[in-house]
Amino acid sequence: MDLSDFEITIEPLNEKVTHANPSTGETEEAVEMKITWKHNTLDVSELNFYLRENHVNWNDKLNMREQEILNIWMEELGYDKQYYKISGKIITENGKIEDDSQVENWLKPNGIQSVEPTDVGEI
Amino acid sequence: MTLPSSGALSYNSIRAEFGSPSSNVNLSLYVRGSQYTTYLSSNSNIPTSATAEIAVNDFYGAEGGSNYAFGTGGSHNTGGKNAIQYYGWGDATGFLPTAQNTSALIGSLTTTISGFYHAAGGVLSSKMVVRMGTNTNQNSNLTSRTFTAFNTSASSLGSFTTSSIAGTSCTTGGAFSETPNSSGLYNQGSDDLNQGAPCAAGSTMATNFPTPSNLNQYFYVKAF
Numbered sequence: 358m359d360l361s362d363f364e365i366t367i368e369p370l371n372e373k374v375t376h377a378n379p380s381t382g383e384t385e386e387a388v389e390m391k392i393t394w395k396h397n398t399l400d401v402s403e404l405n406f407y408l409r410e411n412h413v414n415w416n417d418k419l420n421m422r423e424q425e426i427l428n429i430w431m432e433e434l435g436y437d438k439q440y441y442k443i444s445g446k447i448i449t450e451n452g453k454i455e456d457d458s459q460v461e462n463w464l465k466p467n468g469i470q471s472v473e474p475t476d477v478g479e480i
Numbered sequence: 481m482t483l484p485s486s487g488a489l490s491y492n493s494i495r496a497e498f499g500s501p502s503s504n505v506n507l508s509l510y511v512r513g514s515q516y517t518t519y520l521s522s523n524s525n526i527p528t529s530a531t532a533e534i535a536v537n538d539f540y541g542a543e544g545g546s547n548y549a550f551g552t553g554g555s556h557n558t559g560g561k562n563a564i565q566y567y568g569w570g571d572a573t574g575f576l577p578t579a580q581n582t583s584a585l586i587g588s589l590t591t592t593i594s595g596f597y598h599a600a601g602g603v604l605s606s607k608m609v610v611r612m613g614t615n616t617n618q619n620s621n622l623t624s625r626t627f628t629a630f631n632t633s634a635s636s637l638g639s640f641t642t643s644s645i646a647g648t649s650c651t652t653g654g655a656f657s658e659t660p661n662s663s664g665l666y667n668q669g670s671d672d673l674n675q676g677a678p679c680a681a682g683s684t685m686a687t688n689f690p691t692p693s694n695l696n697q698y699f700y701v702k703a704f
Contacts, residue, residue: 374493377484377541384484389496391503405503409496413482414546417583417590418499425501 360427361446363396374409394426401430485541498544507534518545518700521634549593550700551579567695568597570611586703587621596701598692607668608640608689616660622647629699637694643671643686650674
């Protein structure tokens, strides 16, 4: 099942927050942001995350939270995480064979489909 | 340090620095060792237990863990005639535990460190392996870069340094010519092999991790 039909909204909060500038150590003010994930079609929870604007790890932290949310939604939809996982933004069955290349790779992990032949070097 | 070291410090500032899934500011979410607050020396005033007394002033000068990859390391011995001994976290096969946080800063490069482990024995020479983001390939931040592992007391468990040709575009060594390679895999064995290549003249060797068994515990990696 594809979970990718969701919207992310970012809303600035009223109160300013403080942090130290990593270069100068000076205290600076910033706006705290509320980030919301809302699915457009499925009946799953609307979930949030809070972080200040221009945080050095903004993308990493939001990606981490998004993965967490996709897993929460997967469980809300009744999928057992023992047997299913999120791959990209899609719920996939653990260990399911999707195409022949997976079988090829298990039979011969370093086959020519994954390791290109190289010329023999001269000593 | 990313929170001010003195003056007024609001609950919202703590929430905005470490990130929070909840609108309620709950300090127990941020105990040291939690998903949001790791064991950095700058966080040493923050208690490790949710039942301990915790206060806003424990967070003066505190820092989120997103610049440091961390996790609880393990050990694994493959057994058999040519046994290989692993220590650390995040090997590709899954012998070792996975990392808790993989986002990391290497020099000035924002990337991931999903594996940090030492392997020795069998047909392998004793070596460090670091699995990183693909943007580390041919990136100068990986040249002569020191990686240090710290434990929960913020004490160093040891360091290793890549060679002066790691992270460069040296392509004369054949299959082992680049480390990290295009997949972001740094292998000290490959780095050592490159020392014989023509473009390695005058280069400095990589240094090995001194006591690999130290990686059989929680540790975080600093590489900047």
